Amino acid sequence: MKTLLKNCKVFGKPDADKIYIEDDKFAAPFDEKNADKIIDLKGATVVPGLVDMHCHLREPGGEYKETIATGTASAAKGGYTSICPMPNTNPVADNAAVISGIIKKAKEAGNCRVYPIGAATKGIDGEQISEMGLMKEAGIVAVSDDGHPIKNAGIMRKVMEYSSDFDLPVLNHCEDKSLSEGAMNEGDISTEIGIRGIPTASEDIMISRDIILSEYLDIPVHICHVSTKGGVRMIREAKARGVKVTCETCPHYFTLTDKYCENYDTNFKMHPPLRTEEHRLAIIEGLKDGTIDVIATDNAPHHQDEKDCEFAVALNGILGFETAFALGYTYLVKTGEITLDRLIDLMCYAPSKILSLGRGSLEEGEDADLAAFDLDNEFTFDKESMLSKSRNTPYDGWKLYGETVLTIMGGKTTYEKLQ
């Protein structure tokens, strides 16, 4: 089976205007008349398939919000070909059996390469380290207790030490829960609307602890979804000292602030919470100067009933797959903050490298994973067009650039929107 993509721009290859695929690999150029399938991309830009190192697919246990099949279809629509679901499912993904089940379902769905993240502690309760080695044999690429930060520094140390035996990176959601019983960022907006606040100190304290442990143990640590100026500053300083710390942020932390919570709209409620403009600008600085390694989505589907309620009662999190690239392109590249090269590094090469996934090549002989985006025409994002089972996006009606027109994973079309 030979597929030819024509009439495209190719990321990193200014002279190319075609992509050749044979079966599941990128291939050497062949004559157009030998192609079994020809796709005219009408000037869209082809980039390596995106990699999301932080998302939630909800299966097993939360199928009413999202299934592995619908979640991966949603990811493919966003241009992702590789994604890493977090282990806070029900049952928790803290053993090889659950991990194998997730991988099997993902293969059946065939929309994305799914590299699960295993729980760092059993039941993500922060007390006993999980069976990381056996989970690695089953296919995990990292460990994390995402959403349930490991509060005991002694346990965190053991998680870091033990996981290093298996070369499994530790990804930590940094939040000192004793400081964060609120539902949004602590500041003048939370005070004005009477919602309990979560101070930036809650995040910064745990980031500082993890940096100190990483430096002391000389073991890498990856900080999830950084949202604060202080977090960016500490990670920048730690990197300059040679500490093996990496980190990610999410599109909402460089596009939104706590001002959006003013009307109690629960689609702006997530952990960590949206911060102030000062912090949003610091995140952009971190993306520009390389302090922040990765843009992840923290894609978090929730049912309408879990969001259509009182603000403090609503669950945390928003959908991210189907808007991440367009937000990055519109608010970072179009604005001149970073280059497209840097965006692809943040959304593909860097996460692939941190997790040793070996993704991100458009070269002959490599797995044919790619996404094509229309970078020239504005589109209006419509939540009713989403492939997720859920609709909890704050970006409904936003005008963006970078609509996905085609996603191919292993030579197979997983999403296509071509007129």
Place this chain on the structure above:
Amino acid sequence: MGLKSKDLLGMKQLTAEEIMEILDTAKTMKLVISSGNKKTSHLQGKSVVTLFYENSTRTRLSFELASKYMGSASANITTSGSSVNKGESLLDTARTIDMMGTDIIIMRHSQSGAPHFIAPHLKASVVNAGDGMDEHPTQALLDMLTMYERFDTFEGKNIAICGDIYHSRVVRSNAIGLSKLGAKVSVYGPRTMMPVGIEKMGIRVASSVADCIKDADAVMGLRVQLERQQKSLFPSVAEYAHFYAITPEMLELAKPDAFLMHPGPCNHGVELPTAVYDCDQSVINEQVTNGVAVRMAVLYLLMARRNNL
């Protein structure tokens, strides 16, 4: 005549003119209360439901009497707990009440923003009778009525509020309303009960009780919930009373004709010594009467809008 919006969600949503209209109407309503025949027909043939998810004595009773004095059919629902552990969602409950032909739903809820969440889904007008730590607009209106009866204007008046600022929806509503009419609000309380960024609401954060009260035209004490002690917000009642209470000496720092207010219920001997509660400057009992008058005015003006549409 009438309010611009279908609902009264907070002082945030009212203009200065609307606030003055409510206060002027309330003055008239007060005449009804003080007359021998407490009966008007403003709400005849209308229905008012109070839906309270939190305990209340004076707010609920004053709304209930206000609606009865004006001739409406009224009913009360008192329930506890959030929508989540109660089984039925808040929206389903509110829609059920709405569909029974209710004209005005008066709701108190422990969650900030709860009335804002249900109001757009309902035909009935929603009156916020206190939502979490957000607002308690009719309390602010009755406080302002009490001031209005003593001031010729709010412009330039100094209002001092002492106590648990963090958890107080009374402070937020008063600060917003008073600022709209040109008064200056100062607050003071233990730092553990002072919310971050409150000065952005146009409030002065004082450095002591004395600093807060000095030259005030009106002084307001706030209830300190004694269970906050368990959450380490203050160490003991004795210490709170020693450092944060409005004592007679403190009250002397206010202007000579200043008066003392408290939204109630009061912890005697904690935020106010009983002698202060009962002193000549205290208008606390009058606030209660004004509570009924202001709620009559609010119901009347909301209904006037409904009748005009």
